[in-house]
Amino acid sequence: MFIPSLDLADTNQASLYSSLSFFGSVILQNGNVAQIKSLINQTGSTLYWTYASSIEEAIQLWDIGVLKVIFTLDTYRSIQSELADIGQDRIAVFAPSVANLESIDVSTYIIQDASDLAAISAFAKKTKSCLLGHGGEKSTVVQLENVTVESIAEYQSHQLDVIVPASRLSVNVDDKSGKLNIADAFLATAKTDRPDGLYTTMVVDEFNKALGLVYSSKESVAESIRLGQGVYQSRGRGLWHKGLTSGATQTLKHIDYDCDGDALRFVVEQHGAGFCHLNTRTCFGHDSGITALEKTLKERKNNAPAGSYTARLFNDPKLLRAKILEEAEELCDATDKEEIAWEAADLIYFALAKCVGAGVSLADIEKNLNKKARKVTRRPGNAKPKYQEPIVKQENDTGRIEMIKYNLNEISSQQRSRLLLRPIIDSTEIISRVTPIMQKVRQGGDKAILDFTRQFDRVELESHTIKAPFDPAMMELDPATKKAIDQAYDNIYKFHDAQLDKETLVVETMPGVTCSRFTRPIERVGLYVPGGTAVLPSTALMLGIPAKVAGCREIVMATPPRPDGSVVPEVLYVAHKVGASHVVKAGGAQAVAAMAYGTETIPKVDKIFGPGNQYVTAAKMVAQNDTASLVAIDMPAGPSEVLVIADMSSNPVYVAADLLSQAEHGADSQVVLLAVDLTPEHLKAIENQVHEQAIALPRCDIIRKSIPHSFTVSMKTLEEAMKFSNDYAPEHLILHIEDAAHVLPQVDNAGSVFVGPYSPESFGDYASGTNHTLPTYGYSRMYSGVNTNGFVKHITSQECTSEGMDLLGDTVMRLAEIEGLGAHRNAVAVRLADLRK
Template identity: 65%
Template sequence: MFIPSFDVTDPSQSALKTTIGYLGSVILENANIDTIKSLIQETGSTLYWAKADNVDQAVQLWDAGVYKVIFSVDTYSTAIANDNLNGIPEERIAVQGSLNSLSHLTQQQQPSSFILEAPVGDALTTEAVHQFAKTVRTQLLAEGGERRVIVNGGSDSLVTLDAIAKLNAVNLDVVVSAAHLTAEEEEQGKINVGQAYLASAKTDRADGLFTTMVVDERNTALGLVYSSVKSVAESLKTGQGVYQSRNRGLWYKGATSGATQSLVRIDYDCDGDALRFIVKQHGTGFCHLNTRTCFGADTGLGALQTTLQSRKENAPAGSYTARLFNDAKLLRAKIMEEAEELCDATEKDEVAWEAADLIYFALTKCVSSGVSLEDIEKNLDKKARKVTRRPGNAKPKWSEQSEKKEEEPKKAAVQEEEQPKKEEGRIEMMTYDINDISAEKRSELLLRPIIDSSEIINRVTPIMKDVRERGDAALVDLTAKFDRVQLDCPTLKAPFDEKLMQLDPETKVAIDQAYDNIFKFHDAQMDRDTLTVETMPGVVCTRFARPIERVGLYVPGGTAVLPSTTLMLGIPAKVAGCSEIVIATPPRPDGSVVPEVLYVAHKVGASHVLLAGGAQAVAAMAYGTQTVPKVDKICGPGNQYVTAAKMVAQNDTSCLVSIDMPAGPSEVLVIADKTSNPAYTASDLLSQAEHGVDSQVVLVAVDLSDDELRAIEDQVHIQATRLPRVDIVRQSIPKSYTLKVKTLDEAVAFSNDYAPEHLILHNDNPEDLLPKIMHAGSVFVGPYSPESCGDYASGTNHTLPTYGYSRMYSGVNTLTFVKHITSQQLTADGLNRLGDTVMRLAEIEGLEAHRNAVAIRVADIRK
């Protein structure tokens, strides 16, 4: 290919400044630092090359935004000898000299580009030049990419299209002065820029067209088109997206639709047989379907930017986004708030969540100021060109705050040693009195945090689509991406290797006892008898249960070990008689399954264990892959991505899969009166508070004095400070609350309205309250029935409805894994007795075929 050189002091070349800028690499002649900065500001390009007489000047050029600095051989060799180029990437350096001087550079000293000072004719005919170019091209850059040898015969050297093509054939690029180029179709003594650019390109198409990928400034593919020498020349001349239609000739994109394109840059692919047009897309988008791309609508940051830009112009009055655009103080406060929350986040999902929030508000700030993602990326490119770096220290007001945060726990530790009785910040719940709050406040206390699932669904949908289309390959890739585990095969198939489920005797006994209790309780739930009812003489109706044949059980994993969830899901599926049980659980860092989980999978008769988590695991079970059987129902708890994926799968009619229930954060409501044990009550509250920072914990205190309530609060603080997960409790407990009521009836009424996942009764004669409990996932009755027993081994199931869904959902049970079929059988006498009723109702509804199916039989009976 050719590289244009541009003399910034030659007025006759200024007309080509924009045109050759579209080609990417341009060698600047007679340019100083100020000129270069001005040119970069004007064109936005950071791909310029410029010459430097020494390393200090080179550093100034790089920091100004120059992509590649050109040294003489002597200057470069001296800089290498003095270690003055340490840390400078080799792709940022070119060296210019004679063949002899360039050939003497050692392999360790080689730059990315060699500019050979030689007449074009000599370069075409000298075998030594060809061999040098071939050798250089085979030595790839350390960070990837090809080294180049470029022939520069000087500004007076005339280069032809034929010479450009022939030089390219022997691995040589060539410098062409802008003085010898033109954007016009023909100009005496000059060659067209577009023709020169495509002189090195290749195509195997019979029509001579070049396959062209059109992308936006952020490299998002907009669509696939074709180019010709004429269309490329026209595009470079006009600065627009111009392509070659195979039917209509030159195609000026957007000429009729208004969805025009401003050209940013043109380049080849690595083989020189495909072009890439980088454009700024205007209007509704590239596609004739009025989408931004021919591959569907934007997602991610691009979609967010489009939405915010639209909202800036047309946000509904009173909307939150409109408020952000109109209230600079609010927007500033939200950016600061989200930045702090991101800094404080530790878990992977939490960091991703908080980063997304911060990006939303930061991009809102940008859009409000007319700044686009493309503007941000241009600035990132400019900063990446710099080779000198600031120390990177935070400003004093931030570094002092950070130091203070670090010092506080250290100081507290010292104080704890010196004054053991002195407490840190007290861990306690908010307190309300039912007699002092309004009806509105009572309703507010019943609410859980609002979850906007639309964003999460947008994130899990492409993951599920990938698994559906690529199967196991997608599972392997996604597990490597999200879990950082490289798997050869994403599934284990029964029978499982006994070596993978070796347990210590104590653990095995504990699991076996839990298994027996859970099995016994769930076996008793099985509906094995056929229900038979004779609704009238000669009319017998029946209902009988049949197992759901194929079920998928999601067992959360990561750093946790959850055999309990495997038991709670696998046992009722086994009791129900499901013929295929697939268990999905994330792999451990070494790619294995938690042995406790695999042992339970073996006991419940699972056919497969899928080593995957998140949306990809749900998709694999919902759609099936090469090694994962498709299931009919998916059950089990998980994070917000798992929940969203289950909902997406259930709503996909082509998938034909059901789920157990929606899910939210874990929650408990404890009713405690004067007979309650403060330590027991506090321990039950904390058993849920440690699940996560969003856990929902409620204490309904029945006629407790201040001292009695204080005793519970003291126990909450004391026990919490001893927990390994105290950092989580410090966040969940202050968001939780105590509600003071006078009577048990008031307590039960509030509990029924709240509809908790877990309800714990710490009151006198607690079993007497059970008939009044209308809504709860599971109830724990009395001081010796901690919620932990239900979680692990008493026999009831711990997969329960949260978020108030206990109003209409049951927890997982044996009937979760069966469906009921009804039948009816009528005798002739029965049909005779019922026939007139059926025929009349069919007539009313206008369904004659229904009426006729009875009529022809009744007619025979009544003959």
């Protein structure tokens, strides 16, 4: 693509500031920090690149909102150690040529001399294959003396971006000075396979929410850039200035295209009634979520119904302040996932009312978030004294996230035994809370479910059961999500279908005696999918697919409703694919009880599968032990856990990532590393990666609680490691060892095994094909993970001929005599008497 370059010392280029701010990458030259800060405030863009000659200047630039700082190669090398904590995507290097760049690990390479195209192209291809740590690819950029639309396209074919000085650019379509039109430069590397040459264009708002799908031409793109408005190409009416007649105009904010270059994206601020001719904000119906709330609040501010609560908030600043403080405190005190989501929604409502009342929009808030995200200098972040509680600093607390370390040769057998134990879970109190809920659902049926949903989920439902066929509108997904689910479905189905016993087992145990075994599906199964505010289609896949493969006649899926009373569309889509007959909008113990006992609208099931919190687990145990329910469950459950075995062949980055992927589940997650003959340096590298990766993760607060009670055990041999692993019996076992596949015969106890450096636990959690519902807490000694056989029952049969009766009858009669069961003996004796007359 083309990358415009602005010379801030050239006042003639000032007229292009607004037009070039629409693009994702713009290089700024010859400007000081104050000028650049002024430009960021003027245009609102935080996507600029600019040069710095020192680390101090670079920090200033990052802090004011510059996306990427460019260093000369020599400068970069002199301060490389000081840039260790700066993300790769924030750094570019300017070099005379590609020589000596192999050891430079940044996001962008700007090459001054583009004469050796073959060498630069080879370098670009190699660097693009090395993705950035947080996603995205590296880029190589060249400077050309004479830039044309053709040269931009040609260099793109070699995976090279081209710098175009703003002095060579124009917004005028009929420019006679020989300058490039900005739209032509932008579209030089865009693709279209349409016969009419139009470009598919997705129009989104400032929050990347789709407004509609349109088409663009070179003329419409050029006009959009020139006017700073949404202008498109109508296939029937020609150039289309959006809102010219309706007043629903669009202010252009940003323009780019996707990773393949075959679809444009216009980011706009939508004015008027909305984008659609039906007077809705989007062509996909009414707006929802936080943007819909903002619209409602703005309408209420201008025309609130007399006596409405929102009007009262706008007119009573003291009340609004009190409500914000109240909701903030309730959010801080909330502990349950659903409760936290509920309180956060309340706080957002009142906070947004404060913003709308002061004329502050969500777009204004997002601009400030973007600016703050660009900063690299961080304040201590301490609360004001009146909000702070005294903090008791723990001994040796350095703020570093690290595991406890042991050496197998230095601990006693008693200490080793203690390491194999899980935290004791006392379920007595939880069962005492769960049992009354179960009883009320058994007695009250649907009404009890609705009451508990109102109480625990704070959702008012008219009906909690959705029956198949499900409304397609409730399952609408974006193409990328649908494709991901479909691919995962295919892999999981293929693996679970192969597990099914499709042939009857027939064995003639002796002449005239034939025994057989055949499978039949469990008729009615219940699948519990945790959720509510979360999106967990993976669990729906892992439970629903084996039920479908087994041929279960009725599949009932239960999942908590979202705050608006709906079911997560990804989960409902999976329910549709696996053939579920009912989806129950309920969570917790009440959902388990509904499936175990049945209600007016929810069929009773024969077996319940699925993970959940401690209340769900306790409810499953209560149901299984209640003869009134006659229901089975898949397995007992405890906190999620992983055990990683690593030797000197392991990659510390991968090992740490696998440890953390399990540690983020919860504060009680169990994480164990068995270090096999690692050097102190190698082990230290893993420890450093654990800390560095953890502090960059969104669930770092949870990891700070789970990692400190997790542990590393160092040992000399792989045999010792396998013995420890089998004694521990982990849910997930990950082998970061040389020739890992050859160790599988030594694995006796594990829920699922992940073999080698490219088999992360995440694959098994989502899409490789194996099931992610696995035994925890050491139960892998005697339980399997969820599989197809869990959804079927095996029935045996036997058939004896007269010959078989004659040969086996005496044996059976004698055994019956020994046990004193005369009727059993008689059942054989009367037959033998007839045969032996």
